[in-house]
Amino acid sequence: MSHxxxxxxxxxxxxxxxxxxxxxxxxxxxxxxxxxxxxxxxAVGGLLLGYxxxxxxxxxxxxxxxxxxxxxxFRLYRINRR
Numbered sequence: 001m002s003h004x005x006x007x008x009x010x011x012x013x014x015x016x017x018x019x020x021x022x023x024x025x026x027x028x029x030x031x032x033x034x035x036x037x038x039x040x041x042x043a044v045g046g047l048l049l050g051y052x053x054x055x056x057x058x059x060x061x062x063x064x065x066x067x068x069x070x071x072x073x074f075r076l077y078r079i080n081r082r
Contacts, residue, residue, distance in 0.1 A: 008055040016049025019068075036079055043072035
């Protein structure tokens, strides 16, 4: 059981790293919000953190990450349609 707990924590940390990296790169003007890379990093990060929230039964966090991921995927779709 401890291996599963460790795995979901690592998955959560990876998700956090994706989202924070996108945020920091955008903050320092190294990655614009209207790019596929930015939206992909946010979608992947939200998905991984959503898994972590699901496994840990954190409903508010799960809802946040579902909205985060869907919003990022929608924006990615719109960017790639151009």
